[in-house]
Amino acid sequence: MNTTLQVRIDKKTKNKAQKVFKDMGIDMSSGIKLFLSRVINTESIPFIPITKNGFSEEEETNILKEIMEAKKTGKVYSSVDEAFGDVLKKKTRKI
Numbered sequence: 001m002n003t004t005l006q007v008r009i010d011k012k013t014k015n016k017a018q019k020v021f022k023d024m025g026i027d028m029s030s031g032i033k034l035f036l037s038r039v040i041n042t043e044s045i046p047f048i049p050i051t052k053n054g055f056s057e058e059e060e061t062n063i064l065k066e067i068m069e070a071k072k073t074g075k076v077y078s079s080v081d082e083a084f085g086d087v088l089k090k091k092t093r094k095i
Contacts, residue, residue, distance in 0.1 A: 005032070 014028075021031040038046040051060045077083040 007032075 017031065018028050021028055024031070026034075035046070048056050050056055053060060055063065075086070077086070
């Protein structure tokens, strides 16, 4: 027995998805069925969801923690020249 699934989505997203599916030789319904079948088979979303910045939620959380830690313990420079001078000194010492 078949059932109907209604999804509210903005027109731009719908049109872009339809074009991708059309280029693949399938219709929107078949594309969504493929996606749902994959969700069932893998018991998960078949891709890693990313934030608007292009990172996974975990990666972005870690980056934000590092930024907060750097703000607490990091060195503050009064000019770009001072920052570059410090970086160049550190680089020279490692060589």
